[in-house]
Amino acid sequence: MPATTPGIDSLGDLKGKRVLVRSDLNVPLDGSTPGDMKVADDGRIRASVPTIKQLSDAGARVVVTAHLGRPKGAPDPKYSLRPVAERLSELLGRPVAFATDTVGTSATETVAGLQDGDVALLENVRFNDGETSKDDEVRAAFADQLAQLADAFVSDGFGVVHRKQASVYDVALRLPSAMGGLVAKEVDVLRRLTEDPQRPYVVVLGGSKVSDKLGVIDNLIDKADKLLIGGGMVFTFLKAQGHEVGKSLLEADQVDTCARYLTEAAERGVEILLPTDVVVDTAFPSGDREPQPSVVPASEIPADAIGLDIGPESAAAFAAALADARTVFWNGPMGVFETDAFAGGTRAVAEALTKVDGLSVVGGGDSAAAVRKLGFDEAAFGHISTGGGASLEFLEGKELPGIAVLERG
DSSP: OOTTSOBGGGGOOOTTOEEEEEOOOOOOEEOSSGGGOEESOOHHHHHHHHHHHHHHHTTOEEEEEOOOSOOOSSOOGGGOSHHHHHHHHHHHTSOEEEOSSSSSHHHHHHHHTOOTTOEEEOSOGGGSTTTTOSOHHHHHHHHHHHHTTOSEEEEOOGGGTTSOOIIIIIGGGTSOEEEOHHHHHHHHHHHHHHSSOOSSEEEEEOSSOGGGTHHHHHHHTTTOSEEEEOSTTHHHHHHHTTOOOTTSOOOGGGHHHHHHHHHHHHHHTOEEEOOSEEEEESSOOOTTOOOOOEEEETTOOOTTOEEEEEOHHHHHHHHHHHTTOSEEEEESOSSOTTSGGGOHHHHHHHHHHTTOSSEEEEOSHHHHHHHHHTTOOGGGSSEEOSOHHHHHHHHTTOOOHHHHHHHHO
16 A cells, blocks of 8 residues: 555544545344344444544544445345444444435435534445446446535445445545545555565465465465465365365366466475365255264265365364464365354364464455354454455455555545
């Protein structure tokens, strides 16, 4: 992030000014009907509070915009941000007005009714098809409407800065704009992972698919000292070593790529650590069926078995590989952590990260969800990213539109 990237202070005195804040409030909800939905994991809301509070305390009239889920460009009650507004109000310790649309009558009237220091949340920005449109003119027209609600713009939703969307990119072209504290911290931490990291530097990758992590591996294989591979993606690596993987997740079209990574890592002196044992079952956990886990060598997965976690021997080896690390980036669980029987590997990695003497970064998404679900103290980690996809694209070396537009001014 260049030193010239404007922070909130660059906007001057904000007392009485309407400030549109793009936050990332895309959180999971629990409930059987739209009317009884409650926030199930408020991590992203809590991460958004400091910037919103800073603006409110400065006397700004704060207008928060965000998305939830993937509605198809039209209102959908199950994706309403109303439960988020209620939780945000609790965390801020002050009322949060809620507009039942994004740029319509309710939004206009809600914003007009704000006093200095007040906070409002607009309804799900993706209820308008202009938000995610690939047509520049359609997106620009929606951004024009959003910009009319404010005098300045603060980008504070790191989880969406890799998207060229109206409330992320186009609004920044129309208003005096600044980077919020959350985004600034995310960029600073991720830059430390790519520019002269302290060593040993260990990257832990998991999750379902190798194809989701290709760019990260390509960009970090010559920067990291060790790559630890778990999750569903490991079975494509095991196949590349000539092992059978039973019914485990396999991307057959990526086997040659994984073989190339193994060869390239060996040539560069980078250690790729794969599990030597895995926890398997004959079916994916679901419904009322009780899990029937068993541990087998990674080279001897039965034909009727599906790998669902790294085994205890591998979990111990991964923890040992992290013991002397000074920099760690972790993205992707080691197994199906939502089920206790297959959470051991993910728990072991998380526990090891809490003991790192240096910078430990949890790369958002499922990794962050696992940390919270498994009951870890978030303060024990150096940094928990709020943006899984954005953090991956940053580490791939890609330009993030929502950051680039602020840097260009």
